[in-house]
Amino acid sequence: MNGRRMQAKAESWPIKGSFRISRGAKTSADVVVVTISEGNLSGQGECVPYTRYGETTRSVLGQISAVRDFIADGLTRDGLLTVMPPGAARNAVDCALWDLEAKLTGKTAAEIAGLPPSGPLITAYTLSLDTPENMGNAAKEQINRPLLKLKLAGIDDVERVAAVRAAAPKARLIVDANEAWTPAMLEEYGPRMADLGVELIEQPLPASEDGLLSNIDCPVPICADESAHDSSTLDDVARLYDVINIKLDKTGGLTEALLLAEAARDFGLGIMVGCMLGTSLAMAPAMLLGRFARFMDLDGPLLLAEDRENRIRFEGSLMHPPSRALWG
The missing domain is CATH 3.20.20.120 (Enolase-like C-terminal domain)
Known part of the structure; x- marks a missing residue:
């Protein structure tokens, strides 16, 4: 165990008025936030469960919980691709790992990815x-x-x-x-x-x-x-x-x-x-x-x-x- 800890929580953010597409309208952005910590540093990632793809807040939280031990054992971003399917849950975990790596190494995520710095x-x-x-x-x-x-x-x-x-x-x-x-x-x-x-x-x-x-x-x-x-x-x-x-x-x-x-x-x-x-x-x-x-x-x-x-x-x-x- 490398001492990494992972938490996930659901949040709801109000929309200005409502947002409507062909499949319906919504008045809030319902998201899940993952926090992965090592020592006194933490990385975060956010995802949006999407009904069109069969996702709910509960199902996404369940998928994230299922990999908690893998994260504690030091699962890498590449390894994550093999233990979680594509979708919102993996997104939140993956982005939290990117953020944590940036904080642990002192590099930006762009540097880690081998990309030039982001501009406006x-x-x-x-x-x-x-x-x-x-x-x-x-x-x-x-x-x-x-x-x-x-x-x-x-x-x-x-x-x-x-x-x-x-x-x-x-x-x-x-x-x-x-x-x-x-x-x-x-x-x-x-x-x-x-x-x-x-x-x-x-x-x-x-x-x-x-x-x-x-x-x-x-x-x-x-x-x-x-x-x-x-x-x-x-x-x-x-x-x-x-x-x-x-x-x-x-x-x-x-x-x-x-x-x-x-x-x-x-x-x-x-x-x-x-x-x-x-x-x-x-x-x-x-x-x-x-x-x-x-x-x-x-x-x-x-x-x-x-x-x-x-x-x-x-x-x-x-x-x-x-x-x-x-x-x-």
Whole structure:
């Protein structure tokens, strides 16, 4: 035993108003935080259990508890890949191990990863699903943000995007259907999205219907989200998509996310770095993937009513690197 101790707890952070996508709405970000300690130093990681992938707060806490003895015995980040499956639970443990290693060695997480220091990054700002009129009004309130991400749902989506484009004519736009479109919608909407200046369509079809993409010629690049998890899914995804959305809660942590980013580049895929709805602690490790990414979507803290102490500093949509007091 090397004396490492691990704790996990559930937390709930209120959202500004509510956040709605095609699968429903939520008013809080429910997260799990892992703390791994050695001596008087501790590392932390945060994850977001996601119902879409069969996760609950209870199941994630159970998965984390099951590896407590492994952690006490000195389990490494590479070893973690073999004893836990991809998903939220492994993400929190993996990121806590990264943070602890940074504190024990005096190096930054970027240095440990062999990456250049993180600099400020522009993140997308997400507009929650609503009526075209309300989404247009929301866009007016965010008119100075350079990149807007629109949550869509199927019917009236062209009108939603048109309303946002009229309200924020200078903003770059990406859209996310969260699996809500049909193939017929994609064939119809794709050219219209291109006309409205949309740069990316994220997960238009259900993941189970991925094969249908091979028969559809879309003028806007298509990004895999629910269809892309870790390196094991890459062969199929690369045949059908142009871009993948890498989220640490899907890959099961930063360790696998870095491997996935390198592999995606080898496949010629573009990369978006995304997030579930969490605090600055969840965004900090994902920022290390910025050098690989065409799009960054790490706006979770901007959508919350409050954030952690030592939070990431935002100037509009410009994210500054996290302080070492927060992570890494």
